[in-house]
Amino acid sequence: MTDETAQAPARTDEFDFTLESVILLVLGIFMGLFGLLLFPITTGALPYAPDSTYGLFLVIVALQVITMGKTPLGDLRRTWLVIIIGIAAGITGMLACFIPGLLSNIVRILVGAILMLGGAVLLLQLFLHKEKAALWFSVPGILRHLTVACALVYLMAFLLGLVTLIPSFTTDLLTAVLLIIDGAALIYLAWCIDVVGKEFPEQPGPAGENQEKAGQVFLVREVSFPFTTALLIFLGVLLALLAILLVPVNLGILPFSPDGQLGLLLVIMAVQILAMGETPLGPFRRSWLIVTIGLAFVAMGVYSCIVPGVLTDLLRVLLGLLNLIGSLVLLAGRVIPMVLQMRDAPAQPVALPAPLRNLLVTQTALNIIGILFGTSMLLPGLIPGMVTATILFFNGLLLFLLAYILGTLPAAE
Known part of the structure; x- marks a missing residue:
């Protein structure tokens, strides 16, 4: 906020x-x-x-x-x-x-x-x-x-x-x-x-109050x-x-x-x-x-x-649909504008800054994994259990990466 x-x-x-x-x-x-x-x-x-x-x-x-x-x-x-x-x-x-x-x-x-x-x-x-x-x-x-x-x-x-x-x-x-x-x-x-x-809104403290002290233990x-x-x-x-x-x-x-x-x-x-x-x-x-x-x-x-x-089956279908449809919608909302922009782009497109490019790649990878995870929940047995475990593990790693990337982006004004 x-x-x-x-x-x-x-x-x-x-x-x-x-x-x-x-x-x-x-x-x-x-x-x-x-x-x-x-x-x-x-x-x-x-x-x-x-x-x-x-x-x-x-x-x-x-x-x-x-x-x-x-x-x-x-x-x-x-x-x-x-x-x-x-x-x-x-x-x-x-x-x-x-x-x-x-x-x-x-x-x-x-x-x-x-x-x-x-x-x-x-x-x-x-x-x-x-x-x-x-x-x-x-x-x-x-x-x-x-x-x-x-x-x-x-x-x-x-x-x-x-x-x-x-x-x-x-x-x-x-x-x-x-x-x-x-x-x-x-x-x-x-x-x-x-x-x-x-x-009684809380008043902000003095500037620099929450900054890390030099030499402070991690x-x-x-x-x-x-x-x-x-x-x-x-x-x-x-x-x-x-x-x-x-x-x-x-x-x-x-x-x-x-x-x-x-x-x-x-x-x-x-x-x-x-x-x-x-x-x-x-x-x-x-x-x-x-x-x-x-x-x-x-x-x-x-x-x-x-x-x-x-509620086991109901929640499995609900979470499966939310992951599948949500990932498809977000992926389409990101990819379709990019494709249209590339089609109408000038001969020398402007390169994205590295943090934004990393954010785009990470979010796209998360959407693809979300589609796979949603599919595995909607169709149990279609994706082997060990593969599902691998998907979830990479999902966790990508969330760590996304948290790191968001921390490198400039704060919104």
Whole structure:
């Protein structure tokens, strides 16, 4: 988002949640839907996949850490150390989503510890820090709402962490109620943060405040790349890891959860849609239609991770079509103008700068791989499993390359 966009007046016909509010909204949908589904799961009416459920939660938390430096224990500077920790948490969540039974106890304990410790620490900070609850509650309006929302979210996180670590502490029905309350509180908090951001816009710090200090150790240097670059790195890690895991899966050495894979991919795609309007068919204005589609994708992805075997074929076809059609549309939109320009070009065409040329080649290669990946999902068995793993691995490498190239381009004015 450019500075001009950030300073523009709010529009009632467009969704303008910030990235922080979007991720809280996604977490709220995850918790609320999990709570609602726990009722039929408890009675045995629906199956349940705890590994991919915990794994998806870790991935969403990792997205917060990598893109904003916001951790379960509070806000930190987005240094390379913080990003590496976020990527490690994301990889753990991905492994739990993809390979059932591999990290069952580890992810349950990790999620429980994150919720309980994070909730306790943030709740104490809220009421002990002189610039938080006491000050906010003294100001009528949205800051009082923010105080209530934060207190609810932190308290629910602590209780849910305790229940996750000690399942016998309460009943499944009470856990479901806590999840629903937490989901509503997270959505409430997302709204509060959005309103606070508009009423009390953050002032930029002094020039040079975030610049790297000479001689500073690499791991504690602050990272300033934007959300798009952070998400490309995260997706690159996801696809490269998936490709590596598909080798022992195709050899029959490891089990595999297609529901966890498809649900995770759909939720990450939904975050892109809600945060930037970025879809497989290209960028769109964040109209309420686009946002509704993004929210539907979140719900379907979360459902697939929690309840296996119900949406498998639907999501496989949906993601296959989105990859195939989106890649074809973007490729055609890039190639056809080039062909027309070459036909009408002067005798000595102007050469593109190297970064733009590299960007064009990388995007074209990603579109071709997207077509192959979409085809493999729509027609299972047409492309051998090992070839699909190779396609995904190169897709991950190309996303790393794209993130690097975008970092070399001049910033938009």
